[in-house]
Amino acid sequence: MDKALIAMSGGVDSSVAAYLMKKEGCDCIGVTMKLYGNDDLGLDKEHTCCSLSDVEDARAVATRLGMRHYVFNFADKFREKVIEPFISAYENGMTPNPCIECNRHLKFDSLFLRAQELGCEYVVTGHYAIIDYDETRNRYVLKKATDPSKDQSYVLYSLPKEKLSCIRFPLGTMTKDEARQIARSLDFVNARKHDSQDICFVPNGKYAEFIEDYTGRKYEPGSFCTKDGEILGTHKGIINYTVGQRKGLGLSLKEPMYVCGLDVKNNRVILGKNEDLFTTGLDADNINLISVDSIYEPMRVKAKVRYRHEEDDAVVWQTSENTFHVEFDRPQRAVTRGQAVVLYDGDIVVGGGTII
Numbered sequence: 001m002d003k004a005l006i007a008m009s010g011g012v013d014s015s016v017a018a019y020l021m022k023k024e025g026c027d028c029i030g031v032t033m034k035l036y037g038n039d040d041l042g043l044d045k046e047h048t049c050c051s052l053s054d055v056e057d058a059r060a061v062a063t064r065l066g067m068r069h070y071v072f073n074f075a076d077k078f079r080e081k082v083i084e085p086f087i088s089a090y091e092n093g094m095t096p097n098p099c100i101e102c103n104r105h106l107k108f109d110s111l112f113l114r115a116q117e118l119g120c121e122y123v124v125t126g127h128y129a130i131i132d133y134d135e136t137r138n139r140y141v142l143k144k145a146t147d148p149s150k151d152q153s154y155v156l157y158s159l160p161k162e163k164l165s166c167i168r169f170p171l172g173t174m175t176k177d178e179a180r181q182i183a184r185s186l187d188f189v190n191a192r193k194h195d196s197q198d199i200c201f202v203p204n205g206k207y208a209e210f211i212e213d214y215t216g217r218k219y220e221p222g223s224f225c226t227k228d229g230e231i232l233g234t235h236k237g238i239i240n241y242t243v244g245q246r247k248g249l250g251l252s253l254k255e256p257m258y259v260c261g262l263d264v265k266n267n268r269v270i271l272g273k274n275e276d277l278f279t280t281g282l283d284a285d286n287i288n289l290i291s292v293d294s295i296y297e298p299m300r301v302k303a304k305v306r307y308r309h310e311e312d313d314a315v316v317w318q319t320s321e322n323t324f325h326v327e328f329d330r331p332q333r334a335v336t337r338g339q340a341v342v343l344y345d346g347d348i349v350v351g352g353g354t355i356i
Contacts, residue, residue: 003027004122004168005115007107008062008069010054011195013126013171015061015188016179020170021124022065029118030062030069033106035078036201057190064188074110081105083201087211090239091219093262094338097155097307098199104158112163122168129153130172131164134291134348140164141291142349147175154307157342157352161290208240222267224251227260227276235269238262244277244334258334278331284341284353285323291350294318302344303328305335305355316343316350324353 004026006018021028032055055071062069082101089096107125115123128145129152142159145151159167171179176195183191196203202210212218219237226232233251235241240248245259249271258277261270282305289295295318303326304311313329326341335355342352 001025001027002122003118003120004029004124005111005118005120006030006067007111007123007125008032008058009126010057010190010193011126012183012188012190012193013128013176013179015058015126015190016182017124017126017168017170018061018065018067019182019186021122021168022067026122028065028067028124029120030058030065030067031111031114032058032069032071033111034071034073034075035102035106036075036083057193060189064186072111072114074106077110078102078106083214087215089338090207090211091264093238093264095242095336096338097340098201099155100158100340103156108159108163108167112166115166122166124168124170126171127152127156127169128171128174128176129156129169131167131169133165137291139291143172144344144347144349145171146173150176153349154304154340154342154352157290157340157349158288159290160288164290208237211239220267222269224249224269224271227270227272232257232271238264238267238269241269243336274333277334279335280331281325281327282332282335282341283319283323283325283356285356287318287322287324287351287353289351291345291348295324295350299350301326301350304342304344305332306339311342311344314343323356 004021006021006028008014008018008030018028018030059069082098085101086096086098111123128147128150130143130145132141132143134141142153142156144153180191198205219239221234221236224232224235241259241262243259246256257271258274259269260272260276263270295316298315298317301314301316302311303314312332314326316324316326318324337355339355340352341355343350
């Protein structure tokens, strides 16, 4: 009998994933990761994925399914690999995606090690994506979920290709409604639980406020200016802004203006018109390739520069072992340092990297 470690957050998706693996006949162990102490971060215990109620919900589902359930404390690694890089990115004028780093370092690294210790063949999560064996490529590949509205392949591009055969995403071919229907039919305690919409450790979405509270630092005001150097006003600290932002500038301007760049060295926020936000090319580092081993020859792909961004036609080629350049057929709006660019060949994830 195959043995599977199920990452159970206390939400509907991971609970249904556990049920589906049990239904397949796997010997399943449920695990909830404790990623931080809510009191340490000044967070409301009822509105984060590490709350006591989430652990209780996960344990209740595991008990109902006849599974063992453990809580693993990964708080130190989460702080080192997710929270601190998140803060550093904002301080350096970037806009990070911490969910990608959590997947990279926690769910599919630390959790994998625990799975091996427990003798499990598979690590299972409630992500909406598909892992399939591609005969033509002679390898396992990561693919988009069947339901495009729930597809999470973008935040999974960092999965190491050598581990794909040991990862299962049981919800990849389902819709969210179907998952909820299963949870209701089994009378799971979390069947009607709302999905989390924000970054787990910043549930109110106020990133700058979180960073100031966490670090105890106040970030110096500086100048709003045009790309030509004309000063337009004073900003509240560079961590409060991201490329493409229009609201919350606190300026009275003759025409709409947007954040087009962040000059960290001189503590300036560069403003411009909407047309100034468009670019056709980008460079990325910290790349991870899944469906191919390298891209030193130009390759046609679809590329996506944000989680909620439409993918578009592009050409990509590697510029070094750890970097590639993407050139789009059409200009893209608000390409932002720190975000991920993910490459697709149809529904297959080619790979991705961090925009620099």
